[in-house]
Amino acid sequence: MVNYCHFFGCTNQSDREKHLEFYRLPKVLKKPERRMPKTTRGTEALVVIKMSCISHIISGKKADLYLKDDPDWVPSVGLIGQQGGSPESTGETRNSRYKCRMARTQQKQKTEAAAVAVGDDDDDDDDDDDDDDDADVNAATTTADDVDDQTNEDASRSYGVSSNLCCIGTQTDLTGDVIEAMTAELQSLRTENIRLSSDVAHLSSTYDQSAFVDNDVKVLFFTGLPTYQILLAIYTFLGPHLPVKKSLDKFQQLILTLMRLRLNVSTTFLSYAFNVSIATASRVVSDVIDVMFIRMKPLIVWPEREQLQKTMPMQFRKHFGTKCVVIIDCFEVFIERPSNLVARAETWSSYKHLNTIKFLIGITPQGTVSYISNAWGGRANDKYITENYGFLEKILPGDLIPADRGFNIQTALACRMAHVKIPAFTRGKSQLAHVDLETTRKIAHVRIHVERVIGCVRQKYTILEGVLPIDFLMCKDSDGYCTIDKIGLVCALVNLCPSVVDYD
Known part of the structure; x- marks a missing residue:
């Protein structure tokens, strides 16, 4: 579609002057108050041109609709047929008038400031001098008023904008006491602002x-890990796989999750x-636990028999x-306590007399969690x-497993040519x-x-000592793991801590 410039005498068109x-200009509406917002009322009726080329604009770029005092608010270059009928450009004249008006405004402000200064300096002079100075000030004020009237007249004729300039009569006299009170209040507000900014920076950097x-003391308290180097190693290992959050960086997400476990x-509390938000804190814990569950599985490993024999502690050898x-x-x-009766029955512990869940844990003679x-x-x-649960699949012929009385699995181990050592029973015996x-x-x-290892796990990560919410047992992922299954993997973090068993 070919665009034509609608100004009289201009032959520019878009297919020829590429x-x-x-620019398309708005048209006059018959009832603008119904279709135009309040912010545009009073401006739409001033423009009646449909299309204009850029050659009629001084700066080469159209002005915003609401900047009516801008020289480029309407096309003004190379217009023919205006009032006066002169074909020469009026854009430069409009621009020069705008600059002159701004210069007169600045000169008026300087004149007013000089008049105020003259009035303050001559308060202690004689009455005759005061009369002369007052005459000078009145003359300056009269001159300023004349300039103001001329400025308003020019502005109204050129752009329809009135000037909001102040004269000496509108100035407010402030006493020294008022100024001192305002200065003291300003200083107090600045001090409070600095203090609050410092508090916010301190709170935001507490977990950076x-x-x-x-x-290491802070690391141990918040994460349960013994040193910062171990924490940094875990972050380096997990960091590339952690989700990106706008409100928290990856290190803060790891610290938040470890605080939840520890x-x-x-x-x-974590959200504050x-x-x-509480929802963000909950999602961060869930996401980081998912990453830890997948990435930290290699920390719980069943060692080879040769490795066990070479590092067997002396008390086990004995x-x-x-x-x-x-x-x-x-x-x-x-x-x-679950609301479902079947779940309530399956989680009831006859030993604890409460609803519980149970984990099977195995440690090596060296004190590391291997299962x-x-x-x-x-x-x-x-x-x-x-x-x-697949524990017996890891047993080899000749293996020995010390256990409690409840693990009466000798029959199952006999098929694998292994045996279990459990304490003797006094059933049917006096001693x-x-x-x-x-x-x-x-x-x-x-x-x-x-x-001792179980106690260490509970002590380091006290979430296993409290009462877990029922949601941890209900939310399962695509692989069939619920949140409590993944939380059990915190035992892997214990393997990064010093062992509870001495080698000697």
Whole structure:
């Protein structure tokens, strides 16, 4: 479509002058108050041209609709047939008038300032001098008023804009006391602003990475990890896989999640601590736990027999030689009471007399966690979990497994040519035989280490000591894992801490 310039005498068109730009101008509306917003009323009736080329604009770019005092608000260059009928350009004249008007405004302000200064300096002079000075000030004021009237007249004729200039009569006299009070209030507000800005910066930097550098005490308190170097290694390992959030960086997301596991604080507290919403804090915990569950699985590994034999602690060598491969036990975590009766029955623990979930954990003689199962209902017994979750598949012929009395799995291990060592029973006996007593003492002496590891896990990550919400058991991902199964992997973080078993 070819655009034509609608100004009289201009023959520019878009298909021929391709270097020129054409602008469509608004048309006059019969009832603008119905179709135009209030901010545009009074401006639309001043423009009646449909299309204009850029050659009629001084700066080469159209002005905004609301800047009526801009010389380019309407085309003004090369117009023929205006009032006066002269074909020469009027754009330069309009621009020069605009500059002159601004110069007169500045000169008027300087004249007023000089008049005020003259009035203040001559307050202590004689009456005759005061009369002369007043005459000078009145003359200056009269001159300023004349300039103001001329300026307003020119502005109204050229652009329809009135000037909001002040004269000496509109100035306010401030006493010294008022100025001092305003200065004191301003200083007080500045001091408060600096203090609040400092508090905000301190709160925002409390959980930044720089706040944990070379501060092992803070790292241990908030994350349960012994040193900053270990925390940095975990962040380097997990960082590329963490989600990107606008409100939190990746390091803060990791710290927020570790605080949830370590301190067992609510997401409401975390939202206030990190200045985010509760929903954001909850999503961050869920996302980071998902990443940790996938990436930190290699930290829980079943060692080879040769490695176990080379690093077997002396107290295990003394009692069991080099055959001991793992010490197993179960620990329970309290949960909220389910509303479903079947779930309530499956999670009822006859030992704790509360609704719980149960984990099967195994540690090596060196004190590292080598096995952790998914969460089971508190009603499941230790033998059932051991035989039905794939633990026996890791056992080799000749392996020895110290365990508690509940792990009566000798029949299942016999098929793999392995055996379990459990304390002797006094069932049907008045007392234990000397041999059984000595065997039980040896088993208890090494079994205490798995209890220490479980206690270390609970102490470092107190979320396992509290009552877990029922939502942790209900939300499952595509692989069938719920949140509590993933939280159980925090045992992998214990492997990064010093072992509870001495090698000597």
